[in-house]
Amino acid sequence: MSLLDITDLTVTYSTDSGTVHAVNDVSFSIDEGVNYGLAGESGSGKSTLAEAVLGLLPSNGSVESGSIEFQGRDLTGLSERERRDVLWEDIAYIPQSAMDSLDPVMSTGAQIRQAIQTHRNVTDDKARSRVRELFEIVGLDPDRIDDYPHEFSGGMRQRVTIAMALALEPDLIIADEPTTGLDVIVQDKIIDKILEIQDRMDSSLLLITHEIGVIAETCDELSILYGGKAMEQGSVDNVLVNPTNPYTMGLKNSFPEIEEGDQDPVSIPGSPPNLSEEPSACVFKDRCPFATEECEASHPDLVDLPNRNHRSACHHVTKAAQMRRDATDPETWGIPDSHDESDRGEVLLETDGLEKYYEQSQPLLEQLRGNDPNYVRAVDGVSLRVRRSEILGIAGESGCGKSTLGETIALLKQPTGGEFVFDGEPYEHYADGNMREFRRKVQIIFQDPFDSLNPRQTVRQLVGEPLTIHDYRTDERERAIIETLEKVGLTPARKFLDQYPHQLSGGQRQRVAVAKALVLDPDFLICDEPASMLDVSLKVNLLNLLRELADTEDIGIVYISHDLASLVQVSDRLAIMYLGRVIEEGDVESIAAEPKHPYTTSLLAAAPEKDPTVDRDRVLLDGEPPNPVDLPSGCVFAPRCPKAEDECRESEPGLDTVRSGEHRAACYFPDGETPAADDLADDRSDSQYGDPEFSPPASGDSASD
Amino acid sequence: MSEFQRFLAKRLAISIVLTLVAVSVIFVVLRLLPGSPFESLVTAGNLSQQQITEIRAMYGLDQPMWRQYLSYLQSILLFQFGYSILRSQPVWGVLAPRLVNTLILLVPALVTTAVLSSLLGMYVGWNRGSKLEKLSIIATTFLRSTPVFITGILFVIIFAYNLELVPAFGMRSISASPEGYVETFASLDFLHHYILPFTVSVLYYSGDFLLLARNGVVEKRGSEFLKLHRAKGLSEMQQLARAGRNSMLPILTYFALRLGMIFQGLILLEVVFGWPGIGRELVLAIQQQDYPLVQAAVFIMALAVIVANLVADVLYAYFDPTVSTSGGGAA
Incomplete structure (x- = not known):
């Protein structure tokens, strides 16, 4: 039955x-x-x-x-x-969004206990020990059962909901x-x-x-x-x-x-x-x-x-x-197959050792003593180059600083150090009264198409707004708007002009957001996870659109995402970020084919495979990125790296440590020289014992001395 | 020092500074007002210049401003409120009974309404769209937006004059002359006088709590964690309790702040019901420029608000685990 x-x-x-x-x-x-x-x-x-x-x-x-x-x-x-x-x-249930699915004012252990005690008549003590057991099963520290949801990261919260689902078998x-x-x-x-x-x-x-x-x-x-x-x-x-x-x-x-x-x-x-x-x-x-x-x-x-x-x-x-x-x-x-690689043009954006540090708030007493505050190194010495009609993909886990990097190169945040050159002019030139010009040339597309459009404006107003702000093509406003809408594939454009965002589908909304960025004919586009909220087929539409724009309009694009698979599809070159640094950079083909850095290898290995007949080796990384405030000395990835040796913990490898042509990686023991995946999987179990002290950072600040 | 102790120390320090500022503002504002406490006596011609000088010297009003300010600070922070100019009795002797009268009326009213209206608000928020919800919102909004003296007068007309259920005025019958607090407040006569103003103030405060609780629950009702609670098999009431617990924080804050403001009394209510409370006394004192009395009254009120704020902060930190007690660090 x-x-x-x-x-x-x-x-x-x-x-x-x-x-x-x-x-x-x-x-x-x-x-x-x-x-x-x-x-x-x-x-x-x-x-x-x-x-x-x-x-x-x-x-x-x-x-x-x-x-x-x-x-x-x-x-x-x-x-x-x-x-x-x-x-x-x-029948138990594992909900969709782990971030919001736990009661914020109830400790995680109590929530699981509640599930047990609602259905079974057990004492608090027994329920507690069952919760400890469950925490252990899902790989959480059993001593943390009295912690509240906000003290766990997203992945750990999902583990809590899994533990809860298992509670009554x-x-x-x-x-x-x-x-x-x-x-x-x-x-x-x-x-x-x-x-x-x-x-x-x-x-x-x-x-x-x-x-x-x-x-x-x-x-x-x-x-x-x-x-x-x-x-x-x-x-x-x-x-x-x-x-x-x-x-x-x-x-x-x-x-x-x-x-x-x-x-x-x-x-x-x-x-x-x-x-x-x-x-x-x-x-x-x-x-x-x-x-x-x-x-x-x-x-x-x-x-x-x-x-x-x-x-x-x-x-x-x-x-x-x-x-x-x-x-x-x-x-x-019915999709025209227009995929001819155009030549990449001149260098449009160049950064050298770009930094964005955040000062941490520190107690008054420390300030009076004149101690230097701690810095969160969100972007830590990133050197990039983007040419015209080139798409540079930036990949990394959440918290690796990729969004901050995007906002910093869009100059929405001021860089705290390093060189920044756009279109031949340095940062100082733009900071010194030429910001408006920069804002016209560089556009950014944000993550969420639902929140980034004003719900009270029609498409005409939304797309036309930048024109008014920059006094650009104001005499032929309507034409500019229609042209742009057609460019992003919203045809017939007239049909959409008087619609409000809520009348559009998710994909159409994201296209309006793209149109808003393109209406000023920018030279440079920064996309911060523009597709992460979209369904697969819409996602592909957007990726193809960006690819086409880069090819036909000669603009440079930076595409930021944690989804390596779509990055590989859309980009010409890739930069892999970890804790504010670029740890590997190079042409997409060469990174996808032979990654050098162990981190890149594990990122690539984590992407699911749609063909059920293919067996994939899972390379599971332990732990989470360390707190960017007190970074370990040496290679920042060393605490999680299956291949880390003493050398890695002592000094940090530069991006030029491994180099073959354009492809560069910051690692002393690059993959590819030994058969990668099997080795990594074997080493992993060893490294668990090799580094038992490592624990993920607690949320909040670490200034509790 | 633990995180929480540091947080507490910080809040305490802020409260002390605030108190000093408040006290100074009172001092300056009173001195900026035209005229002096003795003006009326002088214009009436009852006092000679000689006598005025003597009295001014007695109150220290002939000294330079900074000296007055210093001695004022010194005594007010030691709760030495001095002597009322017009009433010729110690200020505390005037204020204390009125303050007690006000508190005994408003604190129970506030607590009652906070509990009842919040519970009702949570219930109607959960059953959104029900008749009870619409009715309760209309009723409480009406009560909240009508000036309290109108409601008061209406109640007096209905219950005191037409139905003759309760007396319309005062705190006790004219013939009664009880001694001490126990005898005053623990009597049927007092209760008889108490019911009407108590009911009016309960109704007056009810709207805010009801709406706060309702909005909180409505907002939480669609949330993912309640869905998970429901999937776990919690009953409707248990789910409502979780939603209520999650929307309790604004109610708690609002309650603490209201509690601080109660020390100012509800002047209009006190006037309508002839309730000898602190609000009425303050108005009189300001009219007559009775410096020591006004200073003391305003000081107590300011202190109450500041302390209530402090309590709200501490409660918040206690009831909401997500509030970072380190005062907004990186999170």
């Missing part, structure tokens, strides 16, 4: 503007001990499905029809009370995007942890994510959802290796991978469907290049493919092999 059986589930939300059909006739079942994946873009109904199973639908959502049977009991018919008993005891764990918003390295560690534990506990897992790579690596079976419909389902090996549904093909092709750096990922144009009516035609037909009249008529039923665990909802399932071939060609999707 299967553990969870969902049959023809339909969930709707009633809103002011009518009914939204979020999940339509979805059926699947999860057997005991199986990892099941649910994939799809945002708005595909995957989170709604999880909430329906948990009974956590918001008050305007309701299960219209269908059944959710858990161990033979229909969950939809349970009373409030009965449901509460099932929750956590049988449930039969099913539902994990809703458990790693979204975390760094690749942390993501990799969390996934590894979930798998390890789940193996031990023998429970089933329902994993919801938009990253097919994560599913490919962790799950046995999956369903691909689109517009509230299951498009394709079956075993991971079948579905992801030989997709038979155009949507799965599109999703798979748009997932960027490091190895395919030379090949543009193919995105799915268009945006997810409007769900205000129950689907009558195939939900994907508007974006599907293979759509025919048949697709207009009805949504296809899931068809069992012979002889394997694989079902697909497509009218053309018989032509799957043909479609699969065509789908890798961008032209099929």
Whole structure:
């Protein structure tokens, strides 16, 4: 008997503007001990499905029809009370955003204890020792159970929620995007942890994510959802290796991978469907290049493919092999294939030893004694060069100073040291009354397309605002705006002029943000994680747009991200940052192919793989970056480095320590000279014992002397 | 020194400086006012120039300003408030009973309303969109925005004159002459007089707490951690309790600040109900330029606000683990 059986589930939300059909006739079942994946873009109904199973639908959502049977009991018919008993005891939940999911005014241990004591009648002492045990299982220090959530980092908080999910050894764990918003390295560690534990506990897992790579690596079976419909389902090996549904093909092709750096990922144009009516035609037909009249008529039923665990909802399932071939060609999707490398132009921006230090506040007494304050070295001697029509990618974990670097080279923050030259003029020139000129030439695109647009302004006002500020092309304002909108792919531009940000989709909003930056015809663009909030297919759209801009408009671009896979796709050159320093720099191809620095190796290794048949060696880094206030002497990476020797701890290697052509790295024992990955994995276990003292920095300042 | 002790020391130092500033401002402002306490006596022609000089010398008003300021500082910080010019009794003897009268009316009222309105606010915030929510918001907003003397007079008209349930005026019946605090306040007669002004002040303060609590819970209601609490299988009331606990901080701060301001009394309320409180006394003293009395009264009020602020800070640090007690370092 299967553990969870969902049959023809339909969930709707009633809103002011009518009914939204979020999940339509979805059926699947999860057997005991199986990892099941649910994939799809945002708005595909995957989170709604999880909430329906948990009974956590918001008050305007309701299960219209269908059944959710858990161990033979229909969950939809349970009373409030009965449901509460099932929750956590049988079905536990790992929420999406670890940052906000823990009660901020309750210690983490108490929150787990609460979960235990709500369901079991145990004494405080017993519950406490269980919490200690759980902390140990998920790799947290059991002495920290009385710490509050804000004292943990994002990854550690996610471990707390995992510990909580395990507390009662449930039969099913539902994990809703458990790693979204975390760094690749942390993501990799969390996934590894979930798998390890789940193996031990023998429970089933329902994993919801938009990253097919994560599913490919962790799950046995999956369903691909689109517009509230299951498009394709079956075993991971079948579905992801030989997709038979155009949507799965599109999703798979748009997932960027490091190895395919030379090949543009193919995105799915268009945006997810409007769900205000129950689907009558195939939900994907508007974006599907293979759509025919048949697709207009009805949504296809899931068809069992012979002889394997694989079902697909497509009218053309018989032509799957043909479609699969065509789908890798961008032209099929109506995307012009215009990818000719233009020559890189003159050097536009150059920094030499650029520094941005923050003074730490120190007690009055120390100030009076005249002691030097501590500095946080957010950017510590970075030397970069960016040419015209070149994209320089800057990668690193959160907290490595990459965003500060972006803001410093945009001169939104004043550099505290080092040389800065833009367009032949030094920093002093711009600081001395020429800032307006600089602001016109250099534009920055921020992380969040939802917050960086003023919700009370129309697209016309938003894009036109910079023109007014800089008195640029004011006589042909309207034309400038329309031209720019068309350049970023918002066509027909007139349609968008009078719309407000909330009327646009996430991808369109980010395009408006890009248009806002481009309307002044800048020479230089700084993008700070512009795609991290976007779905894969939108992300690919944006990356392709930036690539095209660099090629055709001759502008230099700095692209900052922690997502190495998309950086490899878009950039010409890469700089890897760790704790405010650039530790490796060079052409994308040569870094992706043979990384020199052990840190780069582990970053590359942490990116998930979309092909389930490929076995990836996980290189898990211990700990977290040290506190940038009291840095260890020598190489800053030494405390976490599997290959660190005494030499590394004594003196710091310069960026020129290893050099082959343009490719430079700051390491005494570069990878590539010995077979890298296996060695690293072996060494890792040793290094755990070699460096047991190392502990991650506590949050807050370290000035508690 | 632990982190918390250092934080406390810092806050204490700030409070002391604030107190000094407040005391000095009182001194200067009073001296800037035109006229002097004896003006009316002089214009009435009851005092000769000789007598005026003597009295001024007695109060030290003939000395240079800085000397007056120094001796003023010295005595006020030692809680030596001196002698009221017009009443010819020690200032503390005038102020103490009025202060007690005010506190005994307003502190219980504030505590009652803080507890009841906050709980109600949390409940209606949780059940957003219910009739009870709309009703309670309208009612409390109405009570909050109507000047307290209007509500007071309305209540007096209804309950004292029309229904004749309670007396309209004063703190005790005219014939009663109790001795000591216990006899004054622990009597049925006092309770009888107490109910009406107490109810009005409860209603007057209720709006702020209700809205604060409601908004806090509404804001927290959609948050991820409550969803996790719900997924854990907590009952509706347990979830509400967590939401309430999370939105308690602004309420707590507001309560402490209000508590400090209570020392100023509710002047209009005291006037309407003929309540012999500190607010009324202060107005009288200012009118008559009774320097020592005004200085002492304002000093007590300022001190109360400063102490309440300090208490709010400490409570905040205690109840919110995320408040960095190091005073805004890198976080």
